[in-house]
Structures are given as structure tokens and as C-alpha cells.
Amino acid sequence: xxxxxxxxxxxxxxxxxxxxxxxxxxxxxxxxxxxxxxxxxxxxxxxxxxxxxxxxxxxxxxxxxxxxxxxxxxxxxxxxxxxxxxxxxxxxxxxxxxxxxxxxxxxxxxxxxxxxxxxxxxxxxxxxxxxxxxxxxxxxxxxxxxxxxxxxxxxxxxxxxxxxxxxxxxxxxxxxxxxxxxxxxxxxxxxxxxxxxxxxxxxxxxxxxxxxxxxxxxxxxxxxxxxxxxxxxxxxx
Amino acid sequence: xxxxxxxxxxxxxxxxxxxxxxxxxxxxxxxxxxxxxxxxxxxxxxxxxxxxxxxxxxxxxxxxxxxxxxxxxxxxxxxxxxxxxxxxxxxxxxxxxxxxxxxxxxxxxxxxxxxxxxxxxxxxxxxxxxxxxxxxxxxxxxxxxxxxxxxxxxxxxxxxxxxxxxxxxxxxxxxxxxxxxxxxxxxxxxxxxxxxxxxxxxxxxxxxxxxxxxxxxxxxxxxxxxxxxxxxxxxxx
Amino acid sequence: xxxxxxxxxxxxxxxxxxxxxxxxxxxxxxxxxxxxxxxxxxxxxxxxxxxxxxxxxxxxxxxxxxxxxxxxxxxxxxxxxxxxxxxxxxxxxxxxxxxxxxxxxxxxxxxxxxxxxxxxxxxxxxxxxxxxxxxxxxxxxxxxxxxxxxxxxxxxxxxxxxxxxxxxxxxxxxxxxxxxxxxxxxxxxxxxxxxxxxxxxxxxxxxxxxxxxxxxxx
Amino acid sequence: xxxxxxxxxxxxxxxxxxxxxxxxxxxxxxxxxxxxxxxxxxxxxxxxxxxxxxxxxxxxxxxxxxxxxxxxxxxxxxxxxxxxxxxxxxxxxxxxxxxxxxxxxxxxxxxxxxxxxxxxxxxxxxxxxxxxxxxxxxxxxxxxxxxxxxxxxxxxxxxxxxxxxxxxxxxxxxxxxxxxxxxxxxxxxxxxxxxxxxxxxxxxxxxxxxxxxxxxxx
Numbered sequence: 005x006x007x008x009x010x011x012x013x014x015x016x017x018x019x020x021x022x023x024x025x026x027x028x029x030x031x032x033x034x035x036x037x038x039x040x041x042x043x044x045x046x047x048x049x050x051x052x053x054x055x056x057x058x059x060x061x062x063x064x065x066x067x068x069x070x071x072x073x074x075x076x077x078x079x080x081x082x083x084x085x086x087x088x089x090x091x092x093x094x095x096x097x098x099x100x101x102x103x104x105x106x107x108x109x110x111x112x113x114x115x116x117x118x119x120x121x122x123x124x125x126x127x128x129x130x131x132x133x134x135x136x137x138x139x140x141x142x143x144x145x146x147x148x149x150x151x152x153x154x155x156x157x158x159x160x161x162x163x164x165x166x167x168x169x170x171x172x173x174x175x176x177x178x179x180x181x182x183x184x185x186x187x188x189x190x191x192x193x194x195x196x197x198x199x200x201x202x203x204x205x206x207x208x209x210x211x212x213x214x215x216x217x218x219x220x221x222x223x224x225x226x227x228x229x230x231x232x233x234x235x236x237x238x239x240x241x
Numbered sequence: 242x243x244x245x246x247x248x249x250x251x252x253x254x255x256x257x258x259x260x261x262x263x264x265x266x267x268x269x270x271x272x273x274x275x276x277x278x279x280x281x282x283x284x285x286x287x288x289x290x291x292x293x294x295x296x297x298x299x300x301x302x303x304x305x306x307x308x309x310x311x312x313x314x315x316x317x318x319x320x321x322x323x324x325x326x327x328x329x330x331x332x333x334x335x336x337x338x339x340x341x342x343x344x345x346x347x348x349x350x351x352x353x354x355x356x357x358x359x360x361x362x363x364x365x366x367x368x369x370x371x372x373x374x375x376x377x378x379x380x381x382x383x384x385x386x387x388x389x390x391x392x393x394x395x396x397x398x399x400x401x402x403x404x405x406x407x408x409x410x411x412x413x414x415x416x417x418x419x420x421x422x423x424x425x426x427x428x429x430x431x432x433x434x435x436x437x438x439x440x441x442x443x444x445x446x447x448x449x450x451x452x453x454x455x456x457x458x459x460x461x462x463x464x465x466x467x468x469x470x471x472x473x474x475x476x477x478x
Numbered sequence: 479x480x481x482x483x484x485x486x487x488x489x490x491x492x493x494x495x496x497x498x499x500x501x502x503x504x505x506x507x508x509x510x511x512x513x514x515x516x517x518x519x520x521x522x523x524x525x526x527x528x529x530x531x532x533x534x535x536x537x538x539x540x541x542x543x544x545x546x547x548x549x550x551x552x553x554x555x556x557x558x559x560x561x562x563x564x565x566x567x568x569x570x571x572x573x574x575x576x577x578x579x580x581x582x583x584x585x586x587x588x589x590x591x592x593x594x595x596x597x598x599x600x601x602x603x604x605x606x607x608x609x610x611x612x613x614x615x616x617x618x619x620x621x622x623x624x625x626x627x628x629x630x631x632x633x634x635x636x637x638x639x640x641x642x643x644x645x646x647x648x649x650x651x652x653x654x655x656x657x658x659x660x661x662x663x664x665x666x667x668x669x670x671x672x673x674x675x676x677x678x679x680x681x682x683x684x685x686x687x688x689x690x691x692x693x694x695x696x
Numbered sequence: 697x698x699x700x701x702x703x704x705x706x707x708x709x710x711x712x713x714x715x716x717x718x719x720x721x722x723x724x725x726x727x728x729x730x731x732x733x734x735x736x737x738x739x740x741x742x743x744x745x746x747x748x749x750x751x752x753x754x755x756x757x758x759x760x761x762x763x764x765x766x767x768x769x770x771x772x773x774x775x776x777x778x779x780x781x782x783x784x785x786x787x788x789x790x791x792x793x794x795x796x797x798x799x800x801x802x803x804x805x806x807x808x809x810x811x812x813x814x815x816x817x818x819x820x821x822x823x824x825x826x827x828x829x830x831x832x833x834x835x836x837x838x839x840x841x842x843x844x845x846x847x848x849x850x851x852x853x854x855x856x857x858x859x860x861x862x863x864x865x866x867x868x869x870x871x872x873x874x875x876x877x878x879x880x881x882x883x884x885x886x887x888x889x890x891x892x893x894x895x896x897x898x899x900x901x902x903x904x905x906x907x908x909x910x911x912x913x914x
Contacts (some may be wrong), residue, residue: 007725007747007785032536032573033559034552058573085612086559096610105611106533109577109618113359116574120792121379121799121840122350125362128621129581132600132652135617144360144390153381170749170758170785174446176572178536179553182574188800203785209411210447211787212572214757216727216749216802231552244529244567250508269791270777271770294551295791321829323777333828342829345753346795346836353792357574358581358622365839366799369818369870370834405569407531407540414788415754415770421790425582448569449790451539453509453531453584454781468770 008169009223010200014044017194017222021050021159028160028186029057029067033086034230035042036179038196039066041222045161046073054078056115056157057231058108058182062088063234066170069241076101081154082108088234090172092205107135110152112185118156118190119217127152163227164213167197172211180212187217196224245406247437247458254459255433258287258396265352265397265423266294266304270323272465273416275400275433276303277458278459280477282398283310288400290317293352293394295345295419301326301469306478308332315339317392319348327410344372347389356425356454357395364389397427401450404434408455409448417449424454433461442477485632488685490661490678493582496629498523499676500589500659503627504530508586509579511535511619514558517589517629520649531567533585535615537576540568556613580615588623590616591631591657594645597692599655599667601628613650620651632660632689639691641665641672664687671695705855706903708896710756714847716741717894718807718877721845722748723861726804727797729837732776735807735847749785751803753833755794758786775833798833798840806841808834808857810848810876812863815910817873817885819846820865830870849880850907857909859883859890878903889913 011017016086018041022029027045031037045053045070053076060079061068070076072091084092084103095101106114117125126149130136140151162183166175173195175183186191200223228238246459248254255278258264263280268274283288283306297316307313308429309328321340322331332338343351344366354362354436363386367373399420401410410432411419424430437460465475491499493516500524506512511533512518519577521543532541534556541556542563545553549671550561564570571579579585600621604613620626630640641658658665663686664676671693677683687694709717711734717904719741721727730750739761742748743774750759752774768779769837782788797803812820819838822831838844848858859876859901875893876883881904882894889911897900905912 005724005745005747007749033555034554035536035555041850053633070509083612083614085610093610105613107613107617108573108615109581109622111495112573112577112579113357116796117362119800120350122362122364123384123386124379125354126357127359127581129618129622130320133617133649135613142361147360156803164882168785172785172787175570176533177446177554177564178538178556180572181537182573185574188796188802189620196817206784208758208787209414209449211789212788213448214787214797215785216751216757216797229552242506242527242529244531246757270773272754272773273771320830320832321827326734330828340828342831344831344835345833347841348595349791349795350799353578356582356584358583364799366836368839370835370867371823372831375884403675403891405567409567409569412505412788414769414772415752415756415774417788417790418755422792425584443567445564445569448571451571451579452567453533453579455537458680463742 009171017220018044025158026053026054028157030162030183032181037082038161039228041161042066042070051180056080060092062083064239065233078102114155115189116185119224120156121215124153157190160186160193162195164197166199168203171215173213187213192219245431246408254457255281259290262395263291263392267399267420269418275398276465277461278398279303279307289314295319297321297329301476315478317341319345340470352426355391355476361390394427397423397430399432401434403436405440408452410450421450424450429456485666511588513590537571540565586618589627592628593662596645599653600645601650602645604650606649616650627694628658632662642691703895729806731808757787758783803841805843806837806846810846815873818863819868820863822868823866836867839871846876850880860909
């Protein structure tokens with residue numbers, strides 16, 4: 005029997021996602037953002053989600069749409085004030101969604117730590133700022149650092165450029181961003197991928213996310229381009 | 242003016258290396274081991290070195306030769322009991338060289354931490370063993386972890402497969418091993434590389450070590466193959 | 479210190495002049511992160527005698543200029559989420575590796591805007607204390623880069639000093655700024671206060687002190 | 697507990713039989729790290745009904761068998777520094793990423809040899825307390841892998857039990873072993889002692905207890 009992580013449709017790949025789950029969502033702005041998987045979650049109607057992402061969605065597409073549907077109770081991110089953000093600001097200003105702000109590099113490292121079995125690490129980022137409040141401090145070589153804890157998730161929603169049936173992934177340019185480390189940090193990583201290749205077609209030197217970090221794949225050949233979708237006034241559903 | 246990190250000869254690339262320096266040496270066994278750079282250090286006669294590596298050298302070639310020349314006062318490594326090791330065991334058994342044993346994954350992570358500005362992190366590796374002695378403990382989610390500290394170096398000696406003048410590197414197969422993280426953790430990374438290409442010839446998606454982590458390069462087209470050299474009875478100098 | 483009437487203000491260097499001063503101070507072969515907005519101008523003033531490599535924290539080293547309309551790839555963007563290009567010798571990496579470059583002290587210079595800079599090098603530039611809090615990568619950059627340069631107007635739009643004895647806004651980092659490039663002067667943060675490295679040719683040191691809330695010396 | 701006279705010992709399963717028992721217990725689609733030596737045999741007994749992916753901690757996922765003499769590449773080796781191959785769907789990574797797979801709990805099974813295993817799952821397999829101390833990746837593997845299986849002879853060459861009430865040798869990890877495959881039995885580590893999952897057909901439970909320093913039950 006051969007390993008094959010490719011699922012036949014959105015219903016199958018999302019079958020394990022549950023109400024109240026913590027979900028990491030890849031992407032920096034729209035680059036690498038798994039819009040179709042997020043729309044699948046809207047169709048499924050999964051509720052009370054905690055989202056870990058760099059941003060909080062643009063327009064009413066992808067993460068912006070999911071938040072607009074009130075399926076998200078909390079967002080953990082570095083920058084929730086995007087120029088094109090509409091749904092998050094509206095709910096936030098009404099006090100109807102929680103926000104935890106994490107510096108971008110600390111967010112990345114906390115995610116990488118979770119995937120690497122590191123429960124906590126020290127960083128100089130944020131020392132002396134409001135974001136250090138309540139965090140343990142420690143001096144190394146005369147300099148002050150704060151303790152940051154691993155950030156893990158039940159699921160990662162990821163967008164990739166190519167994959168094989170083992171879940172080996174490559175990305176396109178800066179669409180790589182948070183996707184590889186989120187695959188590491190989630191119990192179950194769900195990946196939407198533009199092109200599925202034979203295992204022998206991906207050079208083992210060029211694999212960015214090894215298949216060990218990926219549980220399920222779905223082929224989305226022509227994903228929505230967020231910028232265009234927003235310009236065209238698209239809303240989902 | 243163009244950036245060009247390629248040095249003309251061994252004397253130039255080793256010019257900054259000083260007595261008493263801490264040097265990381267890439268490689269796992271012979272794969273990725275920078276034998277020519279190490280031989281350059283023998284020629285230069287640099288003394289009282291602390292070496293950070295996975296192993297402690299084989300035969301009287303490369304790291305084994307450097308140790309045999311009594312240029313090394315201490316080795317920090319995970320496995321100093323290689324089948325073909327001769328010089329380290331001899332000095333160790335006479336009490337003439339120091340050894341610090343670090344679990345292989347902790348060694349890798351401590352090196353990566355140094356390169357990433359993380360002064361310390363917690364790990365479960367080694368808890369309850371003699372190697373946890375003297376290390377701070379902390380409980381996360383009911384489980385015990387120990388604090389490990391970043392491990393940095395003055396220099397990294399690295400072997401790569403291809404490079405461009407910016408210091409972007411790729412490696413060959415499992416010769417990658419410790420080399421990329423050592424480039425990150427050292428103040429100055431010196432790289433011996435088989436092939437030097439034009440910058441446009443290395444795909445930016447395939448770069449393993451970005452040039453920011455590399456200070457100097459030297460072209461060694463036909464490096465010594467340790468296994469063959471030892472079989473042929475080679476000793477250096 | 480009372481607010482200055484903005485009508486009475488002497489006009490300082492324009493932003494292109496400030497950008498060119500910063501460009502002159504970046505040595506050959508530097509790795510540089512330019513903050514979103516005004517600092518982006520710096521790359522236009524790098525002279526032929528040096529090559530600078532630009533880092534964008536979203537996983538791009540070797541960033542090039544904005545592409546032509548027909549070369550735009552929405553998967554190739556900078557930290558400000560604008561389309562950019564990549565130069566030969568560039569590379570992509572994931573976010574943890576990108577911030578290893580920052581946090582690990584591999585970025586030589588980071589150029590940022592500021593709301594307030596204290597005499598001890600504290601920087602406030604991420605939050606007015608109002609609206610949705612959003613920090614992005616600013617705290618990582620100021621804590622990690624080898625040299626943190628601030629590019630700023632000397633006064634706020636309301637005519638209040640940005641160089642202050644003590645920041646009143648939430649900090650981005652404490653004791654992190656090494657040099658300030660304003661429209662009035664180039665100043666280093668030192669133990670004795672703001673040290674003037676270069677003074678705008680149209681203003682006096684007394685004037686500079688009058689629009690600065692903190693000790694100025696030459 | 698006195699030493700057993702090695703001449704009186706019942707001959708148990710051979711190492712190939714033990715390896716095939718382990719192979720049968722590895723589920724389809726598992727990620728597995730096989731320790732150097734005896735555990736390497738396991739890969740020869742995987743049945744057609746499943747695909748297993750082998751990890752070698754020196755940065756190789758998807759390890760294949762030893763190559764033919766003419767296909768040897770000394771840059772493609774396993775953790776035991778022997779030439780190996782890579783299968784389609786495999787990948788290379790650096791040491792920190794490779795140990796992220798281990799430490800992060802992504803390796804489903806790790807099969808290791810042992811000098812001593814205690815009734816609470818403590819493992820000693822890296823040091824006799826003599827000679828040059830050398831740990832390699834053993835401590836990381838036992839602390840990080842989801843399931844740690846030990847493949848071992850039930851007794852030492854001198855006839856002393858390897859399954860003990862308390863380890864006397866320096867530990868590799870405390871409370872880390874979940875299952876033991878010896879030549880005499882397959883046993884799980886439980887709160888009540890060594891639980892026999894399968895007993896060698898030639899020996900009795902009483903005999904097994906007599907060569908084990910720790911409570912045995914079925």
C-alpha cells in the first residue's frame with residue numbers, strides 16, 4: 005500500500021475540523037493565504053475558532069470572510085490593522101472578537117518552537133514594552149530577555165505551490181512565509197496546493213516542507229487572487 | 242562596487258583566525274567536513290582552539306590531523322568515539338584534551354539558537370540523565386524540561402557544494418548537516434566550496450544558506466575524500 | 479516645553495535629502511532592512527561605490543525595486559505588502575529563518591520611522607495607544623538589528639518635539655536607537671544626551687535645542 | 697538476583713524474528729527512526745500492505761537501502777555513517793530541522809538497542825560509564841519520538857538481566873520506553889510492571905520472571 009495524502013474534495017479534507025479548534029492560517033497578506041480552505045470552513049460552518057495568523061484578513065474573502073461570518077472568537081496575530089481589513093475592525097470595535105498581539109518574529113519563533121518540541125525560549129524582542137507584561141525575565145550575559153512559550157494548534161491551513169502524495173511541499177517566492185513553520189506546529193496540517201507532481205519530480209534538495217509535517221492535501225489549481233477578488237467586490241459566501 | 246566574498250587563497254581566507262578561537266566545524270562524519278580549511282589551519286599553526294563539531298575527527302586527516310597536531314585544547318561534540326578516530330582518543334586518554342559531550346539534537350539547537358538571537362531554550366532531551374547536571378529545570382504543562390544555552394563561535398568552517406560571490410550556498414545530500422546552522426552561529430563563516438556560480442545561476446528558491454550568514458569563500462574544486470585518504474594511509478601535514 | 483507654532487517653524491531638509499544622508503552612511507556590503515514608508519526612499523540614493531543588500535522580513539533577502547506593471551507577481555511582495563522584485567543573488571526563506579536574520583544580529587542596519595525617541599534611545603513607533611494594536615515586526619527589528627537608525631521629522635505635525643526626555647507612548651524598544659536623522663539634524667544617542675553629528679545649515683544649535691525635549695550637545 | 701549461567705539459557709527468537717515482530721507492529725504511513733545496529737534489520741520485514749518512511753537524524757527523510765558498490769556517494773550516509781540511498785519522496789534537511797522532527801514529536805517510532813531498561817521505562821544505552829563518553833542522538837530520540845521501542849537480547853552476554861528494577865548505568869532518558877522486544881518476549885512498560893504481550897513459545901512465564909529483575913505479569 006502506498007502513502008497518499010491527497011483528499012478528493014473539501015468535505016473530506018475538512019472532516020476532522022471541530023468547533024472550538026485552534027487553527028493556524030498561513031500567508032503574509034494575501035501571499036500564501038489558503039483562501040479556498042477558509043471558504044470550505046465557511047461552508048462547513050465550524051464555530052468558536054481561535055485563529056493564529058500574521059494578519060486578520062482583507063475584505064470579505066478568505067480569513068476576512070470567515071471572521072465576517074462570526075466563526076472566529078479570537079485572533080492571535082502581529083498586525084490586525086491592514087489597509088483592506090473590514091470585518092475584523094468592525095467586530096473588534098464592537099468588542100465581539102478577542103485579539104492577542106504578538107511581535108511578528110516572536111510569533112514565528114513561538115510557532116517554530118511548538119513544531120520543534122521547545123516549550124519556551126528567551127528573546128530580547130519586546131523587553132521594556134507593554135507586550136512584556138506578565139512575562140518572566142532572565143538575564144543572560146548581562147542583558148535582559150523575556151520568556152516566550154511555544155504556540156501550537158490543532159490544525160494548520162496552508163497554501164503551497166507544488167506537492168507530491170507524501171506531502172512534500174514547495175512554495176512560490178514570498179508566499180512561503182509562515183506556511184512551513186505552521187505545518188510543523190499543528191497536529192494536523194491541511195494544504196491546498198496548485199500542482200501535484202510525482203514524488204520523483206520533486207528534487208529532495210529543494211523540498212521546503214518535508215511530508216512528515218503534512219497530513220492532508222487538496223488540489224486547488226486556480227486559487228482566488230485576493231487583490232483581484234476584493235477589487236471586483238467579491239464577498240464569500 | 243560589487244560584493245565579492247571569494248578569497249584568492251588559503252592564507253587570505255584564514256587571515257583573521259587567532260590563537261584561542263572557538264571554531265565550529267561542519268560535517269557529520271566526513272560528509273560536509275571542510276578538510277582543506279582544517280589543513281590550512283595546520284599550516285598556519287593556530288593554537289589553543291576550542292572546536293565545536295558533531296565528531297572528533299577520523300584518522301590523521303582534517304579534524305583528526307588538527308587534533309593530532311595538538312592545536313586543539315577542547316572539543317564540544319556529541320560523539321567522540323568514531324570507529325576511525327585515533328588522535329582524539331590518544332590525547333583524551335592521556336588527559337591532554339578536554340571534552341564536553343552534548344546530545345546531538347541539543348547541540349544543533351544550541352547552535353541554531355546562537356544564530357537566531359535566542360540566548361536559551363528549554364528541552365526535554367537529557368532530563369533525568371547525567372548530562373542534565375547543573376542545568377536549570379522548569380515545568381511546562383506538567384512536564385520537566387532543562388534550560389540549554391546558545392552556543393556561538395568566532396568562526397565556522399564549512400564545506401558546501403555551490404556558492405555565488407554573495408555567499409549563497411547549496412550542499413550535496415547529507416553533507417548539509419550542521420553546516421547551515423554553523424554559518425548562522427559564527428561571527429565569521431569561512432566556506433570551502435566545490436563550484437562557484439554566477440549569482441543568477443542559483444535559484445533563489447533553492448538557496449540553503451543565504452549569503453548574509455557567510456563572510457568568506459574559497460574554491461576547492463576537488464576536496465580530499467576522507468574515507469579514501471584514510472584507506473590510503475594519508476596523514477597531514 | 480510648550481508646543482511650537484507650526485507656522486513659525488524653519489523648513490528643514492526634505493525627505494530626499496535625509497534619505498541621501500542615510501544612504502551615504504551605509505557601508506559597502508551592508509545588509510539593511512528599510513521600514514515601510516519614508517525609509518524606503520533610502521535605496522534610491524545609494525552610490526555606485528557600494529552594494530547594499532535589502533532584507534524584507536517576510537522572507538526575502540536581496541529585494542529589488544518595484545516591478546513594471548506587467549511583471550507584478552502577487553506572491554513576490556515586501557513587508558508593506560507591495561509588489562517588489564528580487565535581484566540576482568537573492569533568496570527566499572520562511573518567517574522563522576527571516577527573523578533569525580533579524581534577532582540573531584545579522585541585519586547591519588534597520589531604518590525606521592518614529593513617533594518619539596528618548597534621550598536614552600527608547601523608541602515609540604507602533605502605537606498611539608488608540609485603535610487596534612498592531613506591532614508587526616518593529617519590536618523584533620529594533621531588538622535585533624546591529625544598528626537602529628531613525629528617519630523622522632524633528633517635530634510632530636502639531637509642532638511637538640519627537641526627541642524627548644522620556645517617551646509617553648507605548649515603547650517599541652528600550653535603549654535601542656543609535657542614530658536619528660531628522661529634517662533638522664543628524665544626532666547620535668550618547669550617555670550625555672543627543673549629540674549633534676550634523677546640523678541643518680539653516681538652523682542654529684540654540685534653535686535645535688528649543689525644539690528638542692532633551693539635552694543637545696555638539 | 698544472581699547471574700544466570702549462560703550455558704543453561706534457553707535459546708530465544710533470533711534477531712530476524714524479533715525484527716519481523718517489530719515490523720508487523722509499525723502501522724502504515726509511520727515515520728520511523730531505526731537505531732544503528734540490530735534495529736536496522738526491521739526495514740527488511742515490512743510487508744507489502746504498508747509503506748513506512750525512514751528518518752535518519754543526519755538530515756535524511758525517506759532513507760532507502762544500501763546502494764550498490766557503483767552507486768555509493770559518501771555525501772549520502774545514514775546516522776551510522778554508512779552509505780545509503782534516498783527513495784522518491786525523500787528530502788534532505790539540516791541538523792536543526794532534522795531534530796525538530798524528533799524533538800517535536802513527529803517521529804512516530806524510534807527503535808533502539810539497550811543496555812538496561814527499568815520497570816518504569818528508564819533506558820540506559822549510551823554509556824557503560826567507561827571510555828570516552830559519546831551520546832550521539834540517543835537522548836534526543838528517546839525524549840522526542842512518540843513511541844520508543846527497544847530491541848534487545850533479554851540478558852547481557854554475561855547472563856545478567858537487562859530488564860531491571862532500577863538502571864545502574866547512566867540513563868539515556870527517564871520513563872521513555874513504551875515497549876520492549878526481546879528474544880524471550882514482547883513486553884509493555886506499565887504502571888504495574890513489565891506486561892507480557894507475547895511470550896516466546898519455548899519458555900514459560902516463570903522462566904521469564906527468573907531472568908527479569910522486575911515484576912512480570914500477563
